[in-house]
Amino acid sequence: MIKRKLVLSFPENIVTKPITYKLVKEFNLEFNILRAEITPNMEGKMLIELRGDKAQIDQAIEYLTDTGVSVQEAAKDIIIDKNQCVDCGICTSLCITQALTLDHKSFKLKFNKDECILCELCLDCCPVSAIKVHI
Numbered sequence: 798m799i800k801r802k803l804v805l806s807f808p809e810n811i812v813t814k815p816i817t818y819k820l821v822k823e824f825n826l827e828f829n830i831l832r833a834e835i836t837p838n839m840e841g842k843m844l845i846e847l848r849g850d851k852a853q854i855d856q857a858i859e860y861l862t863d864t865g866v867s868v869q870e871a872a873k874d875i876i877i878d879k880n881q882c883v884d885c886g887i888c889t890s891l892c893i894t895q896a897l898t899l900d901h902k903s904f905k906l907k908f909n910k911d912e913c914i915l916c917e918l919c920l921d922c923c924p925v926s927a928i929k930v931h932i
């Protein structure tokens with residue numbers, strides 16, 4: 798048995814379909830939904846941990862991809878380099894879970910790791926490259 802953490806992106810036309818249910822039923826996998834969000838443009842994002850036989854996980858990923866779901870290996874961590882960050886707030890507008898916010902009083906960037914779904918949407922927006930991913 799192996800474990801894999803994946804980020805699934807569901808386009809609007811399939812966001813309501815019971816696709817993850819099939820992972821259990823047809824591929825005999827266990828999965829935990831660690832985070833799930835619907836973005837403003839109605840795309841679904843889900844961070845899941847799959848457990849099961851390697852071959853069946855590979856088949857399940859193939860099934861998801863064929864169905865139109867984008868599957869990415871989840872990063873292990875998002876890191877904000879506080880020495881580089883200039884608290885401009887650009888990243889907060891891209892963070893769908895509000896893991897990144899600006900403190901109303903200090904105007905400093907706050908990062909709540911517990912809310913981060915490792916979607917990596919914030920990665921390329923930082924003008925000083927203060928946002929890094931640990932894979």
Ligand code: SF4
Nearest residue numbers: 892913914916917919
């Ligand atoms: S990866 Fe970035 S944009 Fe995505 S949830 Fe985490 S902090 Fe927010």
Ligand code: SF4
Nearest residue numbers: 882883885886888923
């Ligand atoms: S975009 Fe970069 S510099 Fe601006 S608040 Fe976010 S991490 Fe800091």
